[in-house]
Amino acid sequence: MTIDPSDINMDPPAIVIKNLTVSYGPKPALLDVSLSIEKGVLAGVIGPNGAGKSTFIKAILGFVKKDTGSVSILGIPAEKAKGLVAYVPQRGAVDWDFPIQVKEVAMMGRYGSIPWYRDCRKQDWELVDKALEMVRMSDFRNSQIGQLSGGQQQRVFMARALAQGSDILLLDEPFAGVDAATERAILDVLEQAKKTGRTLIVVHHDLATAAEYFDRLILIKQRVYAYGTPQAVLQEELLSEVYEGRLKIFAELAGRK
């Protein structure tokens, strides 16, 4: 058998999704989604409540059962690519009363890379400390996670994802419930991660800042309505279809593009 070199993709996209359908009940949460996300982008996932944004993230992680379709990460089927992706869950999904220190939460990001027969090494702790420094939480290294504010907890979870060292980061509403200063700090971390070549997919519900924060947008409501630059996606017609005319800020958005 001869192999045509053009059939071998030496530089696959970060994520390729083909004909993905996911259902929890009779109505699919995601329906026939196909999308290719290139490497190195900082992409925002937008769409109304219940649109399937979290399901989209969970499907990439392999956390939900697919009815149909496939997901590949850097050219590898997602089922075999778990370590390549780091995840920061939506805040309500985490038990914050669990008695564990900040540094231990961040170290959880390393567990996938540490074989069962050895303990955390100096270099693992160095990666943890670097990640905590990046999110400006080094001073809270020994604090209990439950005793931090919501914004601080969010930053620790980002440190956990960064410590993992994965090329792809998926974050579900990292800006939810944080103040303006923390929002800025989190955005800085996302931008820094992008500069190091990572691909970031971030669920975001604030359309007013979407164009400013992201270089790609994914507009979802059960289906992917659009993927591209903010300019291409933030079109009045598309938004009014997805948000069903509930948006009154088209003019403002157009001004920010």
Ligand SMILES: Nc1ncnc2c1ncn2[C@@H]1O[C@H](COP(=O)(O)OP(=O)(O)OP(=O)(O)O)[C@@H](O)[C@H]1O
């Ligand atoms: N575990 C579940 N069991 C049953 N239905 C679910 C489950 N998780 C999500 N759904 C349903 O699937 C749809 C998509 O939910 P999803 O959480 O993905 O939306 P979302 O866009 O993230 O919403 P939000 O903006 O409120 O976070 C909704 O109709 C939701 O009710």
Ligand SMILES: [Mg+2]
């Ligand atoms: Mg959600």
